[in-house]
Amino acid sequence: MIPSQSRPIGVFDSGLGGLTVVKELNRVLPSEDIIYVGDTARVPYGSKSPQTIMRYSRQIAFFLLKKKVKAIVVACNTASALALKSLQSLRIPVMGVIDPGARAAVQTSNSLKIGVIGTTATMGSHAYRRAIQKNKSRAAVWETACPLFVPLVEEGWLHHAITRSVAAEYLRPLLKKKIDTLVLGCTHYPLLKKTIQNVVGPKINLIDSAQATAEYVSRTLLSAGLVNANRRRGKISLFVTDRPRSFSRLASQFLGGKARPAAELSLDNF
């Protein structure tokens, strides 16, 4: 039997966005092996129903369990908002991106006027509002869905004038509320960080939950005695349900060549 410490960490997302979390995990815990699943055959999750998001998340979690992971990181805000509780009945630690992001927001905000942006499903769940107010009950939270941000990122229009106009339109109501902190509640959004910062101005802190999540995972593994004590470099293995080649190309740009080419994971495995 493989000792628990040397088992990989499982990470999943609906597509590419969760690689922002993988990158941070690999920085904070460089010895850990990581198995990543991107559900590119059914992306996006953000416009789908809670039932469907739970179903897809459970299927991927069971695949990761078969791969003998020691913990699962739900590196997708939508799945964290809607499926985390149901996955936490598994016998290994299962962590999402929302609690770490909410904690980072509360620590950063002086006025406790906090804006959150994300997909329609994440915003509709109010998971961020609950997580922020669990940490600080008197925090004021405004949530706004930005459904065009993911397609704009996928189109590669990261710094395009149109993206700036879309951001201005979506963020106007939050700016009126005089927020001092804005949570990027979708793993795609860090790629729009410059454009968003430009629109909201330099005084508003942007919270990218990838970093906060990696640190939270590190603390959780430590206290559970699950950290890999080996000094070797961890391996990153990628599985996607569609288009492994184009995914590999983007992932390699994104992770600086640290991952092997993505393998195709047939939906028949689910």
Next chain:
Amino acid sequence: MIPSQSRPIGVFDSGLGGLTVVKELNRVLPSEDIIYVGDTARVPYGSKSPQTIMRYSRQIAFFLLKKKVKAIVVACNTASALALKSLQSLRIPVMGVIDPGARAAVQTSNSLKIGVIGTTATMGSHAYRRAIQKNKSRAAVWETACPLFVPLVEEGWLHHAITRSVAAEYLRPLLKKKIDTLVLGCTHYPLLKKTIQNVVGPKINLIDSAQATAEYVSRTLLSAGLVNANRRRGKISLFVTDRPRSFSRLASQFLGGKARPAAELSLDNF
């Protein structure tokens, strides 16, 4: 056994867009029963691989066969481009939207300089170019993917200034080619017809393949002896793989209350 003529026509799309075809079918063939499947749990198809699009299309076609349809209309340009051939091995007529659209374009165009817009997958298949040049070998065809149009329609920004800017950006290369005809090669795009016409100017003819497809289906059923001769109003039944309630609301606006509420079709049926 039910006589073939009185059986329903099966229609499917990745989501809502194919209802443009249902509406036209119901106008041209008011006595026909229609069973529509929208694959809202896996929408969109336009960014996915040919293999995945074929797999999903076959699954839906088999569901429709179990419902004893007499013919299948693939009311999705992406699935028509990539899965039609494989579905045409079934024992009933299977028709797509691309051939009728291509024929209408050739009949309309004087200069035979024809632009086509659609999803990344449809444009990548060059199915329109092939279909147009099969009808008129000397036609010049330029194809451009417009991946943000579907998300803009789903956001409801049909007449928004940002949508106009996006359209101007996508259509600029086609306008430079002096096209006189533009095929709307995605069932969502007719909803942007006014904005697109505004951008390209009044001299360019827009081809919406829904109408051409309905007429083609009518001719095909007639020549196969499959038209329903009853004088009663046909029934429209809707099935979707996710979010039946929000789908029903939109479908009822769209079809003017002619369809019953959508039923949920579990992916377990596939």
